[in-house]
Amino acid sequence: MEFTDRVLKCIDCGAEFVFTAGEQTFFYDKQFQNDPKRCKPCKAKRSRSARRVRPETRTTCSACGLETTVPFRPTQGRPVLCRSCFQKQQAQPHGADFAARTSASA
Ligand SMILES: [Zn+2]
């Protein structure tokens, strides 16, 4: 089976991309029935975002009171920190007096 480069159109961004003979050989080997539908950047974007699918829960930061989203379900009664407060707390060895320190410096 001989393959030649083909130009396909990405269904996401509409850009034309080359389905190379080498890739077609690969598809043929794998017995893939369908042509690739997306250009490489869009494919990369999709696989990245697919991996990032996590439940995002809207909540309020216990430290600064800002609305934030967290990639987990907050446990009732446990403080939830926004990203920046969380990082600030991580940077401090004593997380317990974190709240007192921030209110003092604010
Ligand atoms: Zn694309």
Ligand SMILES: [Zn+2]
């Ligand atoms: Zn915060």
